[in-house]
Amino acid sequence: MSVPRHGLLIGGEVVETENWMDVDDPATGEVIAQMAAATPADALRAVAAANAALPGWRATPPLARGALLAQLARALDEEAPRIAELIHREEGKPLGEAQAEVARANEVVHHFAAEAERLWSSHLPAGPGGLGSTVRPDPVGVVAAITPWNFPVALVVWKLAPALAAGCTLVVKPAQEAPMAAWAVCEVAQRILPPGVVNCVTGEGPPLGEALATADGVEKVAFTGSRRVAELIAGWAAPRLKHLSLELGGHGPLIALPDADVATVVDVAMTQGYANAGQVLVHRSLVADVLDGMRARLAGLTLGPMATERGLERHRMLMEDARGRAAKIEGGQDLGGRYVAPALVTGAGPGTKLVDEEPFTPVVAVMAYDEVADAVKEANRPDYGLVGYVCGQDMRRTMDVAQAVECGTVVVNGWRVVVPYAPYAGWRGSGVGAELGRPGLEAFIRWQHLRVLA
Numbered sequence: 001m002s003v004p005r006h007g008l009l010i011g012g013e014v015v016e017t018e019n020w021m022d023v024d025d026p027a028t029g030e031v032i033a034q035m036a037a038a039t040p041a042d043a044l045r046a047v048a049a050a051n052a053a054l055p056g057w058r059a060t061p062p063l064a065r066g067a068l069l070a071q072l073a074r075a076l077d078e079e080a081p082r083i084a085e086l087i088h089r090e091e092g093k094p095l096g097e098a099q100a101e102v103a104r105a106n107e108v109v110h111h112f113a114a115e116a117e118r119l120w121s122s123h124l125p126a127g128p129g130g131l132g133s134t135v136r137p138d139p140v141g142v143v144a145a146i147t148p149w150n151f152p153v154a155l156v157v158w159k160l161a162p163a164l165a166a167g168c169t170l171v172v173k174p175a176q177e178a179p180m181a182a183w184a185v186c187e188v189a190q191r192i193l194p195p196g197v198v199n200c201v202t203g204e205g206p207p208l209g210e211a212l213a214t215a216d217g218v219e220k221v222a223f224t225g226s227r228r229v230a231e232l233i234a235g236w237a238a239p240r241l242k243h244l245s246l247e248l249g250g251h252g253p254l255i256a257l258p259d260a261d262v263a264t265v266v267d268v269a270m271t272q273g274y275a276n277a278g279q280v281l282v283h284r285s286l287v288a289d290v291l292d293g294m295r296a297r298l299a300g301l302t303l304g305p306m307a308t309e310r311g312l313e314r315h316r317m318l319m320e321d322a323r324g325r326a327a328k329i330e331g332g333q334d335l336g337g338r339y340v341a342p343a344l345v346t347g348a349g350p351g352t353k354l355v356d357e358e359p360f361t362p363v364v365a366v367m368a369y370d371e372v373a374d375a376v377k378e379a380n381r382p383d384y385g386l387v388g389y390v391c392g393q394d395m396r397r398t399m400d401v402a403q404a405v406e407c408g409t410v411v412v413n414g415w416r417v418v419v420p421y422a423p424y425a426g427w428r429g430s431g432v433g434a435e436l437g438r439p440g441l442e443a444f445i446r447w448q449h450l451r452v453l454a
């Protein structure tokens with residue numbers, strides 16, 4: 001049976017390649033599409049197309065760029081059901097969550113469409129006749145956006161929308177495990193924007209990542225993914241003095257203070273813990289109630305398949321490691337195919353891999369603490385600092401604890417993390433730079449000072 005084939009998006013064209021790669025549905029193993037398998041030479045052609053488009057896009061007045069971005073946002077709203085379905089098929093994410101990802105991502109495009117109008121310059125007069133200092137924003141240039149499989153649309157859009165608003169052009173390289181939805185976003189952009197402003201190369205990560213991170217003509221690499229690959233990317237980009245942003249893993253610590261509302265703690269642990277990463281530090285007085293609440297919710301929790309084979313292997317390894325350290329595991333077993341049961345782990349602590357590292361599989365470790373200072377210390381111990389959560393009712397103390405958690409984002413009494421207007425940044429081992437918000441726009445800008453003396 002033939003499946004749809006999608007070529008590379010380069011310079012406004014859809015480009016066929018010699019080699020193709022299968023995209024499979026992780027729920028069934030069925031091949032659902034073929035994507036072009038680009039070579040490093042193809043990636044460089046995309047870089048050349050982005051450079052050719054740069055002068056025109058840079059010179060497009062911010063109001064006009066904003067208007068085109070607004071048009072893109074509306075087109076993506078219209079295509080949202082189709083794009084969400086692609087995420088669901090290629091990645092196994094439950095359809096409702098895929099729809100939510102696309103809806104939130106489209107809000108980001110709307111937001112930066114408006115931000116394009118707000119790029120400002122300032123003039124500091126120092127004499128008559130326009131003498132003085134003008135400070136103006138200029139786009140950094142061509143951006144290579146390299147993204148992972150787990151939020152295949154959102155993490156492209158967080159780079160694409162502000163980069164376009166700032167006047168940059170892009171080459172997007174989605175994860176090979178889930179390239180279709182990201183490709184579809186770029187294809188809509190290619191239809192609306194001038195040729196070469198948004199290009200997309202699909203294919204194997206290592207050769208394309210290296211080609212883009214070392215290419216002359218790429219000024220910035222915006223990467224989201226694992227620490228291991230980030231170090232490679234930084235190793236290629238840094239000696240060439242390219243701008244770099246790195247958004248890496250987190251371990252999602254949740255601190256439940258003694259006066260926390262148990263239902264809220266359970267909600268955060270279930271929603272964020274099993275979706276992303278879950279180290280749950282609970283005051284000893286609440287542990288029994290939190291575990292009861294989680295067990296009740298676990299009974300009705302349905303997970304999609306693990307998106308990748310290496311994710312499945314990692315889950316098994318984490319379970320074995322925890323068992324070897326005498327932790328108690330409820331659930332966590334293989335269910336056939338790529339499916340596993342969510343695991344609730346107690347009795348684990350420092351030294352256990354799923355506590356020390358980002359699990360990135362459906363496991364939540366609940367750990368008891370006695371002193372709040374110890375919970376904060378444990379939350380800050382592993383070398384991650386992406387998102388943390390604090391639940392408590394005495395707001396003065398809760399806010400003090402939230403500020404002591406060394407993460408770029410800390411959510412208080414809930415689990416909704418991202419809004420387009422606030423920065424999302426990994427601190428410490430979770431990254432360099434910020435996406436979204438004003439800092440996420442300025443990340444694509446270089447400032448020029450025009451000092452007019454005569």
Ligand code: NAD
Nearest residue numbers: 147148149174175176205206209225226229247248249250
């Ligand atoms: P990954 O690092 O394996 O891959 C990320 C991207 O790099 C993909 O496009 C991949 O094709 C490419 N790549 C892979 N190997 C490469 C190599 N040797 N050289 C160059 N490029 C290469 O990550 P993943 O498994 O797709 O995603 C999971 C990771 O992403 C987790 O660690 C997760 O925490 C992280 N993540 C972070 C955030 C955030 O916002 N900070 C969000 C989502 C995911």
